Amino acid sequence: MIIIVKQDTSKEKITSLIHSLEEQNFKTHLSEGENTTIIGLVGDTSLVDIDSLKARDIVEDVRRVSEPYKKANRKFHTDDTIVEVLGKKIGGGHFAVMAGPCSVESEPQILEVAESVMQSGATFLRGGAFKPRTSPYAFQGLEKYGIDFLLECKKKYGIPIVTEIMGISDIPLFEDVDIIQVGARNMQNFRLLKELGKLKQPILLKRGLANTIEELLMSAEYIMSGGNENVILCERGIRTFETYTRNTFDVSAIPMLKRLSHLPVIADPSHAAGLDWMVEPLAKAAIAAGADGLMIEVHNDPPHALSDGKQSLTPTRFSEVMKSLKAYMQLESKTLE
Amino acid sequence: MIIIVKQDTSKEKITSLIHSLEEQNFKTHLSEGENTTIIGLVGDTSLVDIDSLKARDIVEDVRRVSEPYKKANRKFHTDDTIVEVLGKKIGGGHFAVMAGPCSVESEPQILEVAESVMQSGATFLRGGAFKPRTSPYAFQGLEKYGIDFLLECKKKYGIPIVTEIMGISDIPLFEDVDIIQVGARNMQNFRLLKELGKLKQPILLKRGLANTIEELLMSAEYIMSGGNENVILCERGIRTFETYTRNTFDVSAIPMLKRLSHLPVIADPSHAAGLDWMVEPLAKAAIAAGADGLMIEVHNDPPHALSDGKQSLTPTRFSEVMKSLKAYMQLESKTLE
Amino acid sequence: MIIIVKQDTSKEKITSLIHSLEEQNFKTHLSEGENTTIIGLVGDTSLVDIDSLKARDIVEDVRRVSEPYKKANRKFHTDDTIVEVLGKKIGGGHFAVMAGPCSVESEPQILEVAESVMQSGATFLRGGAFKPRTSPYAFQGLEKYGIDFLLECKKKYGIPIVTEIMGISDIPLFEDVDIIQVGARNMQNFRLLKELGKLKQPILLKRGLANTIEELLMSAEYIMSGGNENVILCERGIRTFETYTRNTFDVSAIPMLKRLSHLPVIADPSHAAGLDWMVEPLAKAAIAAGADGLMIEVHNDPPHALSDGKQSLTPTRFSEVMKSLKAYMQLESKTLE
Amino acid sequence: MIIIVKQDTSKEKITSLIHSLEEQNFKTHLSEGENTTIIGLVGDTSLVDIDSLKARDIVEDVRRVSEPYKKANRKFHTDDTIVEVLGKKIGGGHFAVMAGPCSVESEPQILEVAESVMQSGATFLRGGAFKPRTSPYAFQGLEKYGIDFLLECKKKYGIPIVTEIMGISDIPLFEDVDIIQVGARNMQNFRLLKELGKLKQPILLKRGLANTIEELLMSAEYIMSGGNENVILCERGIRTFETYTRNTFDVSAIPMLKRLSHLPVIADPSHAAGLDWMVEPLAKAAIAAGADGLMIEVHNDPPHALSDGKQSLTPTRFSEVMKSLKAYMQLESKTLE
Structure with a gap:
């Protein structure tokens, strides 16, 4: 799962989001680009509440990388x-x-x-x-x-x-x-x-x-x-x-x-x-x-x-x-x- | 309601369809064009079974002219x-x-x-x-x-x-x-x-x-x-x-x-x-x-x-x-x- | 081609529309229903300007019955x-x-x-x-x-x-x-x-x-x-x-x-x-x-x-x-x- | 830009892809999940040929994170x-x-x-x-x-x-x-x-x-x-x-x-x-x-x-x-x- 961070977000806010994700037992990877910063989320993301992640004020978008279905997969x-x-x-x-x-x-x-x-x-x-x-x-x-x-x-x-x-x-x-x-x-x-x-x-x-x-x-x-x-x-x-x-x-x-x-x-x-x-x-x-x-x-x-x-x-x-x-x-x- | 008749349909078959419609108390109007013959159906068509009309072998298509809803109309x-x-x-x-x-x-x-x-x-x-x-x-x-x-x-x-x-x-x-x-x-x-x-x-x-x-x-x-x-x-x-x-x-x-x-x-x-x-x-x-x-x-x-x-x-x-x-x-x- | 006339249109206006269509060498058929009046238009309608027909104030809608293409037909x-x-x-x-x-x-x-x-x-x-x-x-x-x-x-x-x-x-x-x-x-x-x-x-x-x-x-x-x-x-x-x-x-x-x-x-x-x-x-x-x-x-x-x-x-x-x-x-x- | 790697790809192939991207002056970040491995690509990706990336045999999908337009942005x-x-x-x-x-x-x-x-x-x-x-x-x-x-x-x-x-x-x-x-x-x-x-x-x-x-x-x-x-x-x-x-x-x-x-x-x-x-x-x-x-x-x-x-x-x-x-x-x- 990929979290795209809003432009011009402070380092503190990004660090705080990463901490809260790691507390939920996800591994994270931070990629800071020239115009875009993204956080990769690793672990069993089929149970992640994508809606509440999207609603965070520093989050521009969240995209799934793996399929949300398991038994049918x-x-x-x-x-x-x-x-x-x-x-x-x-x-x-x-x-x-x-x-x-x-x-x-x-x-x-x-x-x-x-x-x-x-x-x-x-x-x-x-x-x-x-x-x-x-x-x-x-x-x-x-x-x-x-x-x-x-x-x-x-x-x-x-x-x-x-x-x-x-x-x-x-x-x-x-x-x-x-x-x-x-x-x-x-x-x-x-x-x-x-x-x-x-x-x-x-x-x-x-x-x-x-x-x-x-x-x-x-x-x-x-x-x-x-x-x-x-x-x-x-x-x-x-x-x-x-x-x-x-x-x-x-x-x-x-x-x-x-x-x-x-x-x-x-x-x-x-x-x-x-x-x-x-x-x-x-x-x-x-x-x-x-x-x-x-x-x-x-x-x-x-x-x-x-x-x-x-x-x-x-x-x-x-x-x-x-x-x-x-x-x-x-x-x-x-x-x- | 408009019934479009298939090209090259015999007069007999058209007449037979018209009779069956008139038996259901609809008034009909026949328009014979150069390439297309249509039958206009007049009356309360909200109860007409459009599917069975369409399934007749001489019918190319059926189109509603008035709305199929009444109480909401x-x-x-x-x-x-x-x-x-x-x-x-x-x-x-x-x-x-x-x-x-x-x-x-x-x-x-x-x-x-x-x-x-x-x-x-x-x-x-x-x-x-x-x-x-x-x-x-x-x-x-x-x-x-x-x-x-x-x-x-x-x-x-x-x-x-x-x-x-x-x-x-x-x-x-x-x-x-x-x-x-x-x-x-x-x-x-x-x-x-x-x-x-x-x-x-x-x-x-x-x-x-x-x-x-x-x-x-x-x-x-x-x-x-x-x-x-x-x-x-x-x-x-x-x-x-x-x-x-x-x-x-x-x-x-x-x-x-x-x-x-x-x-x-x-x-x-x-x-x-x-x-x-x-x-x-x-x-x-x-x-x-x-x-x-x-x-x-x-x-x-x-x-x-x-x-x-x-x-x-x-x-x-x-x-x-x-x-x-x-x-x-x-x-x-x-x-x- | 079918012309659907607006509800409560006067007979005079309908007659006038029919005359103008017949002047363009179309045959017409009038079907007066309980709630809807339609005019069937017979002849070579591939050249009819459907837009100007639709713009007439007594016309609710116009629908083609035959295809608008000829050479490809x-x-x-x-x-x-x-x-x-x-x-x-x-x-x-x-x-x-x-x-x-x-x-x-x-x-x-x-x-x-x-x-x-x-x-x-x-x-x-x-x-x-x-x-x-x-x-x-x-x-x-x-x-x-x-x-x-x-x-x-x-x-x-x-x-x-x-x-x-x-x-x-x-x-x-x-x-x-x-x-x-x-x-x-x-x-x-x-x-x-x-x-x-x-x-x-x-x-x-x-x-x-x-x-x-x-x-x-x-x-x-x-x-x-x-x-x-x-x-x-x-x-x-x-x-x-x-x-x-x-x-x-x-x-x-x-x-x-x-x-x-x-x-x-x-x-x-x-x-x-x-x-x-x-x-x-x-x-x-x-x-x-x-x-x-x-x-x-x-x-x-x-x-x-x-x-x-x-x-x-x-x-x-x-x-x-x-x-x-x-x-x-x-x-x-x-x-x- | 995010590159999603196909399941069960060997480490060697992933490393080789990363090298070829870095030769094009992109910074990369690798995130290895339980079921999915992704590579984050950082730099000016508006010129990246997304089609040729997608065609690599180890790549499952490529997704843009930043917009592909610049002057209109x-x-x-x-x-x-x-x-x-x-x-x-x-x-x-x-x-x-x-x-x-x-x-x-x-x-x-x-x-x-x-x-x-x-x-x-x-x-x-x-x-x-x-x-x-x-x-x-x-x-x-x-x-x-x-x-x-x-x-x-x-x-x-x-x-x-x-x-x-x-x-x-x-x-x-x-x-x-x-x-x-x-x-x-x-x-x-x-x-x-x-x-x-x-x-x-x-x-x-x-x-x-x-x-x-x-x-x-x-x-x-x-x-x-x-x-x-x-x-x-x-x-x-x-x-x-x-x-x-x-x-x-x-x-x-x-x-x-x-x-x-x-x-x-x-x-x-x-x-x-x-x-x-x-x-x-x-x-x-x-x-x-x-x-x-x-x-x-x-x-x-x-x-x-x-x-x-x-x-x-x-x-x-x-x-x-x-x-x-x-x-x-x-x-x-x-x-x-």
């Missing part, structure tokens, strides 16, 4: 984390395809979609029971019934299920859910993250629309520091000035996250662009960039979907897309199973 | 909403100054700050009991005790208090809190918004770091549609590429929100830039742009603050800033009381 | 444009790899790099003679001598060359340059674009750091409307809030540009992230997303490069990367020749 | 620069109002506008002769004739004139122009900046749509390092995800630029939001935040303006706005003369 855990659910693996060369409708709409609908996506090679069934919608007047999901219908699919076809949680009070409903998803808008709902840290199930954590890669890793750290180290990171597009696509799919986040962290990283090409025809090229790009899995929206009847129909593939189209994706998985030596 | 409520708490008013010419520390740290601390900010003219005491922090290792607030200490100030000095809520389960603790704040990271925590819509207290809703003005109004709509129409909007900086300031204070959001909505709009210059010396110019700019109030961080000892010390003013500095702000309030014919 | 030119230079083709299934140093630094340097990148399969030699640098104190390029050294490579090895132009007065120096590059910072240097529209050589147009896909196509339109229809578009990263990567590589711009336009689209993974180790995954992602070519920085001695060494590959590393890229080209049925 | 020039033209001053307590149409359209038009804005208190006449337009099909300005008409106003009324330059070859036409404006899209047209550095006239440099505060200062440095130290900086809105306003007016850039630099800073509230009714609140906010001047679009007949009518004020409206702005100037102790 590859420096302290070099091997890839492999998340395993009902025999399906994610990470370390194992590729996952999570497919299904944006919203669970009825039992026959989800059973039909489940069967068809499994036939095309999907390894997980996704479907929204609780839906975060911008408008209070829009369809908000089947809630408990949605989860029941997903569990019905799991029972019938043996496919593990992934679905989104929106609040702590719903945790009991998720007891048999295989992977619990945290949506982009809840990425920094720290209360929820803390509670999920106490659970056993893997957590699929989506990057917020305007959250940095570091913030995503800090949110993973929240869950992991609670004891649940099975976190799957998901890039799903960030908010930029571009309007032709709903979000800007930050494909470079994939190799960056893989380098910084040992956690599996998947991509959601359906939400990233919001356009059905763009799912295939973005899915291929994600695999090429090193993703460990994909989350793809598939709906039996997109024009009558209760949410996000524009970005959903039909089962037929999904089957074609999967064929082309498998060639990419092979090139990257990923196994889908 | 000035078109249907031309007079300014005035929120009143313990005799203090916000909106319609009444200006509010909410001052206090980022975090409540102890009873003596908050009592000392409360007394001093009141003397300088603050009309509300702010202070965080539950703190949303990016790092799980950072100070998370005194929680219940923090609220107790704030209530102690209210009892002793009669000042109304504002503090942030982070989860539904904490609502009982907020029974005597005068204004309940929703932080930027929870602006789209729709579950929480719905519950707050059932309460009586005014809600101070902060704009998310990457949320549009329209989304902020839609989140207000969530609360209002539940029955609680006392919502105060707060601009506190958005995320951009600029790094010299922590966020970019979107001053133009203030006149825009005042034009689109009847709700009071306040600004938080402390969080916007994250720099103590910039609080005064941004606060003045906010008043000049039409704000109905300000939220300003004041700490008795910024270098030892447990959070956000860099952006806090000392009580002495706050007193000076208030003097210069009062001249601005006068120019804008706002009364601080 | 795939709607009016369905086949892929194939740019051909010295027997090398770009577009329509033909893939181009442009490799070389950020800056040309000396004749031996560029000759050495040229030979090695050709051996690895590069089809074009890139190298900067004129360098746009943020600081006036940084190396600004060898200018005329840089172009001479590139031409020496072309003469010796027969490889076509690509280099950046920074000003109109340098055009005579580019007479024998095969592809003239316009850098991101000059994407809206309209004066320069107009002059390039009068030349015969293909223009490689890089997307500006904060320019939309539509603006990139409008800049291509500037060049094409001058008579030069050989424009190659290049995605090279946009500016966002993320700081771990220098820019955010907008991979979705590739399929979007290919859909909206018939022009070839290439990607620059070196500038996008600014990190050598990320060139390979981003290059693979670009091919997977449908790119027609790549521009990759290769330097014989990155630590001693006079610019952008951090993002340059060594010739050895480039050779390895090319091997893995060729498998991707094959999967996408692209020929590199 | 307040640290080396504590007093405010006051730019003076024809007796009108900008900076150091002197406020300037530059008003006029987006485009000069005819001699009678500009004469009429000039007379009316002077009566309302404008100290400079602005008007575009060369217009940078996104579309090649839009009105591009009267060019030479536009400048002639502006000079006619200067001759008749004695008002100094400000107009935008788009290319080096037009410099001779600007001989009698009082302040030469560089538009946002040319902020990093380094060729143009260098040439303007050789001129005597003050340069009004607008911030690019996606350029940081630091980049704006570096572009000022380009002009100043050429010998022309009369640079006026202009904030005119940056590009963000918000769509209700054309750009986001970064009001915090004003106090930040004033703190970092001694150069005068003005604001352009007309372009910032693109909406006539928002000019007044943003102009007031700019003065409140410390601006040294304003640039405001005024058109005698906005609905028939050839560009940007939506954001232009009528002369009558401008006169009203000026009255309210004068009260703000007085509060900030600025003199308009």
